[in-house]
Amino acid sequence: MTRNLDAIDRKILDELQRDGRLSIVELADRVGLTKTPCAQRVRRLERSGVISGYSAKLDPVEVNMNHVTIVQVNMMQTVDTSLEDFNEAVKRIPEIQTCMMIAGSFDYLLQVRTRDIAHFRALLGDKISKLPNVMQTHSFAVLETVKDSDVIAMQQEGRRG
Numbered sequence: 001m002t003r004n005l006d007a008i009d010r011k012i013l014d015e016l017q018r019d020g021r022l023s024i025v026e027l028a029d030r031v032g033l034t035k036t037p038c039a040q041r042v043r044r045l046e047r048s049g050v051i052s053g054y055s056a057k058l059d060p061v062e063v064n065m066n067h068v069t070i071v072q073v074n075m076m077q078t079v080d081t082s083l084e085d086f087n088e089a090v091k092r093i094p095e096i097q098t099c100m101m102i103a104g105s106f107d108y109l110l111q112v113r114t115r116d117i118a119h120f121r122a123l124l125g126d127k128i129s130k131l132p133n134v135m136q137t138h139s140f141a142v143l144e145t146v147k148d149s150d151v152i153a154m155q156q157e158g159r160r161g
Helices: 007-018 024-031 035-047 080-090 117-126
Strands: 067-075 096-101 108-114 134-141
Touching (some): 007 024, 007 035, 067 117, 108 117, 117 134
Antiparallel strands (some): 067 108, 067 134, 096 108
8 A cells, every 4th residue: 555645754754764863853853844743744654654663774794794695596386385385484594684576587586694605505505495395596696785775765746767
């Protein structure tokens, strides 16, 4: 369901995506509101599910988890129960940061973050290849991350492109 967001809602979302620790006073100042209406809008955006949570962004180098591998997964079968079993199992592997079902020549694309190639190799052999209904995987080591963003571009209402 698409939410009806006005220009101020979009500004609030832009600012909170840049810095989720902004105080309501600072946020209100940035979006041109007073404190109370700004707080009410933030609460409404949270209650309606537009804002689904807040978190800290970690530096992967500083926490020794800076090896990224992309894994293509081909399934043995793609009936609903097979997909559901795979989906539930993949959620239990914390090193898998992203899992996307793909329409194409393979079934899933995973982004996996590990300490190093040895950690990835063990994870691939011990967990990923043993996920339900996995027929085959193809792995691609990421040499450099050029852009990595969780930010959703909040285009102003009436503007496209």
